[in-house]
Amino acid sequence: MAWLDKDVSRRLILLLNLPKSGPLVWNLAWDKRVDWSKKLLYLGGALAYFLMPYDIIPDIIPVFGQLDDLAVLFLLVERFIAGTPEQIINQYYR
Numbered sequence: 001m002a003w004l005d006k007d008v009s010r011r012l013i014l015l016l017n018l019p020k021s022g023p024l025v026w027n028l029a030w031d032k033r034v035d036w037s038k039k040l041l042y043l044g045g046a047l048a049y050f051l052m053p054y055d056i057i058p059d060i061i062p063v064f065g066q067l068d069d070l071a072v073l074f075l076l077v078e079r080f081i082a083g084t085p086e087q088i089i090n091q092y093y094r
Contacts, residue, residue, distance in 0.1 A: 020093065025077055027092040034084055042080035046073050 028034050029043055049055075049072050056072070059065035081089065 021077065021081070024089070024093050025080065028080070028084055028088065031088060031092075033088055038080060038083050042076045042083070046076040049073075049076075 025043075029039055050069065055065065055068060057064050057068040059069070
């Protein structure tokens with residue numbers, strides 16, 4: 001995908017490989033080599049966003065209310081994976 005820049009293509013690959021990304025995030029969350037502050041910031045942030053009663057777009061609005069939840073989750077997971085050292089990711093992501 002030469003027409004895409006590196007960041008966009010990495011996000012697209014992560015989105016297309018979402019079934020593998022779930023177990024990857026789970027394993028990274030329990031790996032002691034991953035910085036706990038990143039876990040708290042990104043994974044804790046995702047959990048807090050879903051538990052908060054307020055959303056960017058209220059869930060009562062069909063489709064868009066759920067899409068903003070997915071977008072926030074995707075962004076936080078993508079940033080969490082991007083901030084993890086490559087050798088740790090390669091151990092879990094096959």
